[in-house]
Amino acid sequence: MMHTNTLDTQPHNKNLFYNIRIKYWVVPVIFLLFPQPILSAQLDVAINEVAWMGTIASTNDEWIELKNNTNQEIDLTDWTIEARDGSPKIILSGTVPANGYYLLERGDDDLAISDITANQTYSRALGNNGEELLLKDASGATIDSLLFSLFWPSGDNETKSSMERINSLTNSTETNWATNNKIIINGLDSKNNKINGTPGRLNSAIETITPPNLPEKNPQATTTEPLPPIDSPEPEKTQQIDYSKIIINELMPNAPKEWVELLNTDDADISLADWQLKDNANNSKKFGEEDVILSDNLFVINFDKSILNNDGDKLSLITPDGQIL
Secondary structure: OOOOOOOOOHHHHHHHHHHHHHHHHHHHHHHHHOOOOOOOOOOOEEEEEEEOOOOOOOOOOOEEEEEEOOOOOEEOOOOEEEEOOOOOEEEOOOEEOOOOEEEEEEOOOOOOOOOOOOOEEEOOOOOOOOEEEEEEOOOOOEEEEEEEOOOOOOOEOOOOEOEEEOOOOOOOOHHHEEEOOOOOOOOEOOOOOEOEOOOOOOOOOOOOOOOOOOOOOOOOOOOOOOOOOOOOOOOOOOOOOOHHHEEEEEEEOOOOOOEEEEEEOOOOOEEOOOOEEEEOOOOEEEOOOOOEEOOOEEEEEEOOOOOOOOOOOOEEEEOOOOOEO
16 A cells, blocks of 8 residues: 655644744834934034134133034934044033024033023033044934144134034035124123124024925925024214204395305205205205205205296295204
């Protein structure tokens, strides 16, 4: 009798089926239970401004600004800013808001910039002759770097003007840095002098840029950022005019061309803009910006037609605020 050997593969196949099914279920469960951290790309955060020279109040009051180039908040916990020579080495904490700034001030008292609260303080000084600074994320990956070991490409030690990045989305080359222009500025130092820099604000040297990671249809993806408040010079004082110094000195009512002569007895030039000359019949001559009586000088008004009454008339010089001379 012939015996046929048979192989029952069903249990084996069944176990294989369950094994495969379990493996494919385990992977997503692991990711759900243990979500992976969002990794930062290069220049998601950039070193945006460096006051390596300190402030007018103190050369010790250095500060550094980081810029978030993305439209989402970034956690800086365990990130570092470190010099290649080992000092300074700053371990960061907290977050930097979307498209926002993160300010570091040297000194425990947070007074390097007295009217702006720092996100973090640090103690070791930057070298005045340059540094190689690396910004690293929590994994140790380098996100940005400033490789200026021999000199700082910008910033002014005399005026204590900060070194500003022109475009925070491109690499830190010498030509991508500029000195603050001392017009667009922000903040006060520990002695209430104005900071020649823009801590926490748009740099004075900024280029108009569109972050590449922002979708065009996103209403927040604008090509510009709001300009910071500018410390404008005090408006010029309005000229105080002594109207008694302007005299109707002479007139000619009976001639082919009539004219009136004014005299300025003041030692300052006087503008006649918006002044008027009127007679009893309400004929008038209005003066423009170009009409100025020089100090201690005469000003002649010629009329294109006869408007003055030869038998007598009343002539009034009226100031812009309605005073009649």
